[in-house]
Amino acid sequence: GGGDTASTTSPSGAGAGAPKEVRLGFFPNITHSTALVGVEKGLFAKHLGSGTALKTSTFNAGPAAIEAVFSGAIDATYIGPNPAINAWARSKGQAIKIIAGSASGGVYLVVKPEIKSIEDLKGKKIATPQLGNTQDVALRYLLQEKGFKTNTQGGGDVSIIPQENSQTLQTFATGDIDGAWVPEPFASRLIKESGAKVLVDERDLWPNKQFVITHLIVRQEFAKQHPDTVKKLLEAHVEANAQIASDPAGSAQTVNAALEKLTGKPLKPEVLDPAFKNITFTNDPIASSLVGSADHAVKVGLLEPVDLNGIYDLKVLNEILTAKGQQGVADK
Amino acid sequence: MTAPLTEHTESRPEGATPAVRLAGVSKMYGTGKAGILALDNVDLTVAQGEFVCLLGASGCGKSTMLSLVAGLDAPSAGKIDLDGRRVSLMFQEPALFPWLTVSANVEMALRAKKLDKRQRRASALEFLDMVHLGGFGDKRPHELSGGMRQRVALARSLAQDSDVLLMDEPFGALDAMTRDLLHDELERIWRERTLAVLFVTHNVREAVRLGDRVVLLSSRPGKVVQDFPVTLARPRRTDSTEVARIAAEITDHLRTEVVRHAR
Amino acid sequence: MTAPLTEHTESRPEGATPAVRLAGVSKMYGTGKAGILALDNVDLTVAQGEFVCLLGASGCGKSTMLSLVAGLDAPSAGKIDLDGRRVSLMFQEPALFPWLTVSANVEMALRAKKLDKRQRRASALEFLDMVHLGGFGDKRPHELSGGMRQRVALARSLAQDSDVLLMDEPFGALDAMTRDLLHDELERIWRERTLAVLFVTHNVREAVRLGDRVVLLSSRPGKVVQDFPVTLARPRRTDSTEVARIAAEITDHLRTEVVRHAR
């Protein structure tokens, strides 16, 4: 199986020549639209040039993507904040770097219509996508701030039930749960299909109404060996985000076509449109939200304190942005 | 009977109730060219209380006949009438249940009777004693010798409360001494219960020792070719000269029949 | 021999090579109170080219003895010496492989010989012909009658190229006619190959018909109690008066032995 890591161990050495291929991971998911547009429109291929082939891998969840990065089976991947923090913490800062932001926003606490305020949540069952992920932490932190007691096993004043988002759709419809803190497109689907209503827009909890939900990470070893290739990847990434910004409607269609190809089903227009609108695609990894979320996780007892210093490597991104006359992004 | 009677005349009491009646029974295994006609148009009647012995070459259809009478197989043609009588069949193999002890095997035959556990056990041990296996009730079948297993099977089939007893070479694996003792036991039970017995054996003397009639089957296809009444007074002894004389006579017939039919 | 010789004297040629030698062999099944001593201190020698018949009551340890000689079980005490001779054992049950046809079952015995497929098949069919099952090569064991299965097992063990032949009631399920024919075949093969044969039977006449010696085993524990040389000239006939006379004599001994030991 070692052959897959040939590009990393190639004798070319640091910066000496481009690798034969670059292996990029992403999820067939609307929050990964940057990747979907970049691949679909051939932007990655264009920037990498003829010398380096793009090989994409789709994943369904963070763990598999991290396993692939750890084992050297992929070089870079779009991924959510939690798996990135886990990978950073597990490898003691050796495995990965975050090199760009990708998406922000698009996360809501939606509830049954009869729930009007946070106070009404007492004694209710609220779903989150995954124990310890950003949404889960955000809910727990919010409840803690409001003086509710919760625990990781679904007990306390508000019962928090981590379960897969698809299951949340079902259990909300059957009335087994009273609300859910979920990302798009599930929030929009809950609203459209089951008449849920938004209680909290997570953007409102963060400064500048921005928080990261997707960013791009790269394997450190690969970055060291092929800085030029990483730069080309980032150029394509920036162009993809620019395209989305300039043509949101067209991009939404592109994304939906890609989703249909990958998952067999497009999103319905009434879900696609609001969902796509609620997400902001940005190059800024919004470092403050990552650090803030990790802080919150420590506060609610879901994470050992972790030093995130150095998780970002935004130098190349900032070079590109500066060259384009845009403002750079911060890693704090 | 289909076969011409020789020097002996039909001795079966005319008025006896028939317990088992086979009329034009045929049995074919398989179909077409590969099929084997095991029995061809067999007529045979066994009266209640009658002891009939069946002789025939190896593979002539004796076991087939018993399994048809027992209702384990359906005849390809013809009719078998038992008039609702209960049958028990002692197979050519012991056919013991390997997961049960010897006495539990015999107890299986007593389940139809309304006995409590202790009585069943006691009754099973009695039957085991009868076949000289009194000390072996707690052994498993695999711990017995071939002849001992056969005796357990015998005990099991005697323990069953039936009107018709079918026995397929029940003493084939036993020494002459044990055999003689069991002949007496079998005869006693047959008399006590006025059973109809259809008894397959290769031992002509045994047939003469036990049977009211000795029936000869020809080989492939199996047909009834001779039917000898045995009029000797009971009790008979296997090594008596009369038994030896009749046995020799039957053996001669058997030999000519076998030679005439097969090969 | 441990047993005192009666009227007969040891007739085995003094100089003959011993093919099978049992010295002080005991076999115990199980341990402690529940244990059964099947054989107790048995001494027995069979010379190359000698035909020894083994008689004894049901459950006295005959099969046990054969399986010890065959090396299928280890004796609990004593020594068995075969001097590297190849043994074949015909079991008390047919022990055919149910997944093979009849001829393939016999062919299994020919695998040791360097034959190609066609030759092996032809040879198997010859052996089947010998046991009068020429037309049944393509049947499966379950399509045969009990006696036919036994004959297949016989064919299989005769097909094996061995120096010592152990046979456990090989003709138990056969009619007298087939039995007589197979006696002749067995005798022929025994002579041709100068086999050492150890032959278990319950039929005393059969033992006298075939054996150079007839050995009597007592019951539980099995011990050699008598050893009769049979000096009749061959070919012998089962129904000859000499055979009958010697058989009657042996039967008497057997009876007293059985009565003296068991019960």
Place this chain on the structure above:
Amino acid sequence: MAVETQNNASDRLSAEIAGLDALELGGKQRGSIAGRLWGRLWPMGIAVLLVLAVWEIVVLSGRWPEYVLAGPTTVIPELGARLADPEFYSAVAVTMRRALVGFALAMLIGLIIGALVSRIRPLRAGVGSLITGLQTMPSIAWFPLSILLFGLTETAILFVVILGAAPSIANGLIAGVDYTPPILLRAGHMLGFRRLQLYRLVILPASLPSFLAGLKQGWAFAWRSLMAGELLVIIANQASIGEQLHYARELADSAGLLATMIIILFIGIVVDMVFEAADTSLRRRWGLHQARN
């Protein structure tokens, strides 16, 4: 010899009783192919209709909204749409290829492991129980190791499939060996077979029924592992059933999920029929098919 002399008689009777045969307890005689097929089809048809009816009634009862539990009237067109789509067949082909390759390898490995473990006493004591231990290990536990060893390749999927199925197959063989009738072993021993030959000529054929049962269970394990494993590595431009199942669930697409389940059931049933055909022919040969109720 004797067989020939009887043929005339048997032919005659054979013709006479042909009519009788047809009336006799079904299944004892082979019967015509059409008849046998029909004997299988009508109960299946009834079973299918019954399930459809109950399903439709539940859906019509309105207990759950259609997007939570799709009814047959939604699922069957969905299924039809898939069957009309060429990509569906390539997905089935991809999955079946993986299943068959993985299963074949698992069979080989299971056979070897089963053979060794069942016959070598210290090996059995040492790793015998490990086999069941491995069987209970969920596929996802193997994913990290699989990716480590094989990267994002099809081999990684096969690895998971093999780890799922091989223990089951080995266990089937071991059970078969354990329950081989001692008399057959002794007969083989007397025929001079030792070790490998004894294994090949006696033990293996005697264990075949149990081995076959193990294979069947192994297939189920292989298939389940494959359904999970196909998410492990999504190979470009290769749709697969595992992926479809996952996405249908991920998108809470009730109709899609049910359609995929029907497809999986269908494949499972077809495979079972193959096993059953093997089993029936085995039992016929062994003379076990005549069993009286």
Place this chain on the structure above:
Amino acid sequence: MAVETQNNASDRLSAEIAGLDALELGGKQRGSIAGRLWGRLWPMGIAVLLVLAVWEIVVLSGRWPEYVLAGPTTVIPELGARLADPEFYSAVAVTMRRALVGFALAMLIGLIIGALVSRIRPLRAGVGSLITGLQTMPSIAWFPLSILLFGLTETAILFVVILGAAPSIANGLIAGVDYTPPILLRAGHMLGFRRLQLYRLVILPASLPSFLAGLKQGWAFAWRSLMAGELLVIIANQASIGEQLHYARELADSAGLLATMIIILFIGIVVDMVFEAADTSLRRRWGLHQARN
């Protein structure tokens, strides 16, 4: 009778040959308990040591960093930490309770279905193949249905476990019934047993070995389904092994994952030993343990 008269002789010999016995091929005689235990333990010990050694060598080779593949020196302390944690035992207890309850129910249901399907011809034709079809259905496919039927309750988990294990158990029984020696069926028939009595007194005991094998496979299915199902519903204040396995993977915690895998293996091995003990006693009773290789 005869048994008593021989006891003296047998006692004498019994003592004489005690020494000889000990030398004989192991396993034929029961031997002392300590001896039998030792005969199992040393090969296991060697196997474990071997695995640990290979593992440590691979880790030391530096092919992968420690955070990708944790070595024994990391995992064993991790394991120790868990074993010292009372919460761990409550997680094991929760999971084992679910496994046992689910398995017991699956056994009951599998037994009933197996009994019906194996003996009723149209049922077999209609739904026989469905059993294997169901067996191949991955647990996740049942999740939506399970939640629909039972909501977010423990019953939903049990439902998935039962659907995983029952088909396997039923299949084991059916295989056993199919391979019941016809002669025993005929014997049962002759003793006057019909239908239920025939089933209870003859067919079931005769199928026991195969049923036991099916149970073993069923356990593996039950356990795997449980590992997946424990994520389905996270019940208040109840940690479980399935959850721990999932989170270890979620957190890319190699040491935690391996520790959980070891725990799963250990439980699997212990359960296998229980099955093996049952199997050995069965074989001893049936006289299959003396087989000469």
